[in-house]
Amino acid sequence: MTERNPESMGESNRVLTVENLTVQYGGVPAVDGISFHVDAGELVGVIGPNGAGKSSTLLALVNAVRSSSQRLELSGASIAGKAPEYVARHGLALVTEGHHIFGELSVVDNLKLGRVARSSAAGLEEDMEWILGLFPILREFHSRSAGLLSGGQQQQLAIARALISSPQLLVLDEPSLGLSPTAVDTVFAAIEAVRQRGVAVLLVEQRAQQAVAAADRTHVLSEGRVTMTLTPSDASNSELLTKAYLGS
Numbered sequence: 001m002t003e004r005n006p007e008s009m010g011e012s013n014r015v016l017t018v019e020n021l022t023v024q025y026g027g028v029p030a031v032d033g034i035s036f037h038v039d040a041g042e043l044v045g046v047i048g049p050n051g052a053g054k055s056s057t058l059l060a061l062v063n064a065v066r067s068s069s070q071r072l073e074l075s076g077a078s079i080a081g082k083a084p085e086y087v088a089r090h091g092l093a094l095v096t097e098g099h100h101i102f103g104e105l106s107v108v109d110n111l112k113l114g115r116v117a118r119s120s121a122a123g124l125e126e127d128m129e130w131i132l133g134l135f136p137i138l139r140e141f142h143s144r145s146a147g148l149l150s151g152g153q154q155q156q157l158a159i160a161r162a163l164i165s166s167p168q169l170l171v172l173d174e175p176s177l178g179l180s181p182t183a184v185d186t187v188f189a190a191i192e193a194v195r196q197r198g199v200a201v202l203l204v205e206q207r208a209q210q211a212v213a214a215a216d217r218t219h220v221l222s223e224g225r226v227t228m229t230l231t232p233s234d235a236s237n238s239e240l241l242t243k244a245y246l247g248s
């Protein structure tokens with residue numbers, strides 16, 4: 001894994017800046033003033049117990065929940081309060097929990113929907129080839145109705161569709177949820193390939209060990225706050241991971 005020192009790199013490479021982000025539901029904080037950043041080509045993990053505020057954090061990035069922050073920036077431009085379509089067009093692709101594919105449409109037609117958020121058609125064919133190389137099953141089943149795919153295949157399709165938009169930042173909410181071990185490996189290998197391409201990735205995961213091992217750094221969220229930040233060498237520290245998982 002490449003060694004990086006974000007502080008010395010300044011913000012020129014910064015894709016996502018989150019400062020003092022708060023999300024409240026009915027006055028109760030779900031996200032309580034968290035700050036983090038993601039630079040180009042970085043994979044940043046977020047783990048933590050159920051209800052820690054992980055999904056709410058991701059939803060706040062695309063303004064799908066109301067939030068407040070000191071700074072919420074995508075490549076230096078504020079995305080605070082911007083419509084989800086605006087944020088998507090400016091380079092943030094969010095793959096939410098559950099697959100949200102269009103079951104009646106073919107695999108290839110689902111993929112084409114990802115073009116909507118793409119800023120330019122240039123390089124589309126090459127990107128499509130690269131993406132189908134990451135997820136060969138989608139090439140094999142390209143004309144099949146997406147609803148007939150397995151859960152793991154649908155998850156791959158959802159990530160592939162997000163990648164068609166050629167994002168600067170790919171945001172994934174529990175992409176391995178409910179997948180077979182083989183499908184999990186495919187998804188993690190694809191995430192690593194995306195990062196190697198220079199795309200920033202923000203990954204919320206329940207598989208703490210795998211996420212910590214793969215990510216440049218992993219923030220542990222508990223009751224809406226970042227309580228620890230782990231590095232890949234912590235992936236073998238089961239005591240620490242248990243604490244992170246339990247939120248203690």
Ligand SMILES: Nc1ncnc2c1ncn2[C@@H]1O[C@H](COP(=O)(O)OP(=O)(O)OP(=O)(O)O)[C@@H](O)[C@H]1O
Nearest residue numbers: 025026029030048049050051052053054055056057
């Ligand atoms: N729409 C909502 N209205 C009210 N409360 C909500 C809403 N969405 C989430 N919450 C609450 O906010 C807190 C954080 O939820 P969130 O889904 O962000 O956590 P999470 O870390 O993603 O959890 P999980 O791992 O279970 O998906 C929880 O207490 C949850 O019950």
